[in-house]
Each structure stands twice: as structure tokens, then as C-alpha cells.
Amino acid sequence: MTPAEGGGCVACDLADGTRPLPGGTLLRTPHWTVEHCVGPLGVGTLVVKPLRHITGVHEMSAGESAGLGPLLARVTSALRTAVGEECEQVYVCLWSHHGRVPGHIHFVVQPARTSDIDRHGAAYGPGLQVAMFAEGAEPEPEAVEEFCGRVRRVLGEGSAI
Secondary structure, eight states, X not given: OOGGGTOOOHHHHHHHTSSOOTTOEEEEOSSEEEEEOOXXXXXXOEEEEESSOOSSGGGOOHHHHHHHHHHHXXXXXXXXXXXXXXXXXXXXXXXXXXXXXXXXXXXXXXXXXXXXXXXXXXXXXXXXXXXXHHHOOOOOHHHHHHHHHHHHHHHHHSOOO
């Protein structure tokens, strides 16, 4: 159920503090927020999402669109730095469904670590994400907090958006 239909939106609730967010907000711009992902995609997987509840890229304002590319570049660069040598690639994918209903769009920014790929039988790309969801192992809150501190420092060293 969407917020317009009287239901809650997990993405909105995490952004506004209604639900607890391990690691807190990492970066906020006039249109976007960056957070650590909740769920089984591992320590270091981040989410870039609009502050405004929208369900598709076609709904973005000019300001949201203009800020997205530079923000994704900045976040992926910071993520590579924070993860280090084990980061083979950084995946960026748009997710917007919950229960087959369009939901609050968010870009999942995930480090593809050598250890995760090896642990899941050399699965990579969408296969790695499917394997991680099947495994269902959510990161420890303390590990998320520590990682978010590292990313926050790296982001703080970069230029403002």
C-alpha cells in the first residue's frame, strides 16, 4: 500500500526518522538522501533516494534529475574508497517495487566484494543480489555503524554537491 492509499512507506519512514536507521543519514542534498541499506545486501550497501516520495524516474523534478548523476558518482567513489581493494565493482541499480506495487524509488549502490562473490559460488551482478537475499544474513548494526563512519569521513573530504 502506498502512502497515498493510507499505508506507510519504509523509505520515507527511514528518511524522516520514524523507523530506526542503522548508521543514520550519510549525506543529504536538497533533493536526495544517502543511507545504508537495510536488509541482506551486506555491510557497505548504500541507498540513494529522493527525499520526495516518487515511484518512477519519470516523476523526477528538474532539480532531482540534475543532482542525481553527480551524487551517484560521488557516492560510488566514496564507497570504493571505504571498501578498499576487495571492491571489484560497484553496482548501481534502481529498485521501486514492494509487493509488486511501485514504491519509493531508490538506487541501491552495492560494493561487489571478492569475498561475497566467492562465498556465493562466483555469483555476480543480479545473481549475487539474489544469492544474498536467499541467504538472508543481515549485517550486524555495529558493523553498519562503523562502516557508515568511514563513508561519512570520505564523503566529508569530497566536494559539496
